[in-house]
Amino acid sequence: MTYLKLVLVSLFWAGGFIAGKILVNGEVGPYTAATNRFLIASICLMTILYQVEKRFPKLTWRQWLLVLVLGLSGVFLYNIFFFNGLRYIPASRASLIVAITPAVTASLSAIFFKEKITPLRWVGILISIVGAMIVISHGELVSLLNGGITLGDILIFGCVITWAIYTLVGKLALVDLSPLVVAAYSSCIGLFTLGILGISEGALHSFTQLSWQLWAAILFMAIFSTALGYIWFYEGVRSIGPSQAAVFGNLVPVFAVLLAVFILNESVDVYMIGGGFLVLAGVSLTNRKNTQDMVK
Numbered sequence: 001m002t003y004l005k006l007v008l009v010s011l012f013w014a015g016g017f018i019a020g021k022i023l024v025n026g027e028v029g030p031y032t033a034a035t036n037r038f039l040i041a042s043i044c045l046m047t048i049l050y051q052v053e054k055r056f057p058k059l060t061w062r063q064w065l066l067v068l069v070l071g072l073s074g075v076f077l078y079n080i081f082f083f084n085g086l087r088y089i090p091a092s093r094a095s096l097i098v099a100i101t102p103a104v105t106a107s108l109s110a111i112f113f114k115e116k117i118t119p120l121r122w123v124g125i126l127i128s129i130v131g132a133m134i135v136i137s138h139g140e141l142v143s144l145l146n147g148g149i150t151l152g153d154i155l156i157f158g159c160v161i162t163w164a165i166y167t168l169v170g171k172l173a174l175v176d177l178s179p180l181v182v183a184a185y186s187s188c189i190g191l192f193t194l195g196i197l198g199i200s201e202g203a204l205h206s207f208t209q210l211s212w213q214l215w216a217a218i219l220f221m222a223i224f225s226t227a228l229g230y231i232w233f234y235e236g237v238r239s240i241g242p243s244q245a246a247v248f249g250n251l252v253p254v255f256a257v258l259l260a261v262f263i264l265n266e267s268v269d270v271y272m273i274g275g276g277f278l279v280l281a282g283v284s285l286t287n288r289k290n291t292q293d294m295v296k
Contacts, residue, residue: 002239005232006248014255016225017091018263019217020083026214030083033218035198036210038075038191040222045184045231057181066173067185074166074230075190080197081158088152090266095256096135097156098163099279102246103128105164109242112168120285128282134275167242170234179234187230253279 023033050056059067085094103125109115173182210218236245253276260266 002236003248006236006245007251009229009232009236010248010251011255012224012229013249014095014252014259016221016229017086017095017252017256018259019221019225020086021091021260021264022217023214024083024087026211026217028210028214029198029201030080030087031194031197031201033083034079034194035191036218037079037221037226038187038194040219041226041230042184042187042191044223044227045180045187048227048231049180049184052180057177059177059185063173063177066169067177067182068189069169070166070173070182070186071189072193073162073169075186076193078159078162078166079190079194081155081162085152085155085159088150089156090260091264092253092257092260092266092268093135093272094152094156094159095253095260096272096276096279097132097153098159099249099253099276099283100128100132101160101163102249102283104160105167105242105246108164108168113171124282124285126282127285128279131275131278131280131282134278135272139271139274167237167246170237171242174234174238179231179238182234183227183230187226249283 020033024030046056106115106121107125170182233245236248239245257268257272257276261268
């Protein structure tokens with residue numbers, strides 16, 4: 001059931017790229033979109049939390065500090081990078097860049113948690129980075145040295161860094177907090193910080209001006225990509241560990257490219273396909289040992 005949930009989380013997050021692109025194409029401001037997303041998600045999460053716990057759990061100062069970092073990284077900064085990045089690049093391209101997140105997470109885990117990374121895993125990390133460079137440069141790797149990286153690419157790479165932080169700090173928070181508590185409280189913190197920017201952008205005025213299609217995109221992101229996605233992802237982190245849970249992120253670009261082609265009619269070039277395969281091969285090598293452990 002844990003593995004099934006993580007597969008569905010990957011599908012939800014892939015759909016989140018499509019929904020996010022629909023929002024920015026509909027000229028919804030990035031902070032307005034993020035604020036509405038987490039307003040609905042926070043209400044859902046806090047309602048579920050109260051139904052399960054019959055109260056809102058009190059946290060220690062250490063727990064609040066961890067949850068604060070989670071809210072600022074995985075909610076606030078991630079969504080700023082996410083929605084702004086999608087204004088400049090296709091959803092399928094963005095999802096392939098995000099596919100290097102497991103490799104980055106493994107690298108940071110080795111640095112800060114002293115997790116041992118074998119030579120094979122380092123090879124996987126290198127391959128995934130090369131694959132991402134091919135996707136970003138459309139096969140013109142030299143262009144990366146000549147200003148070939150777009151602002152959208154840089155912003156989406158910010159998603160990679162902030163989600164890696166969210167995953168690793170979450171490992172510490174889950175020592176004595178449930179996935180539901182972590183997801184609900186971090187979502188509320190993210191909502192507060194995003195709300196400040198959203199209000200300045202006119203989120204309250206836009207709240208009643210959105211079409212049903214845009215509201216459908218927001219509701220999908222709030223309920224599936226966020227509420228269910230965050231809870232189930234942290235259940236996976238707690239159950240099988242952050243590296244093993246991150247393996248399922250390999251499915252996100254696969255789902256996202258397929259959805260983008262059928263829903264957004266986005267084109268896919270040979271460099272995106274080739275680079276995408278390298279990214280998937282690299283992150284698979286990076287987590288090969290953990291995948292074998294899961295099979296056992």
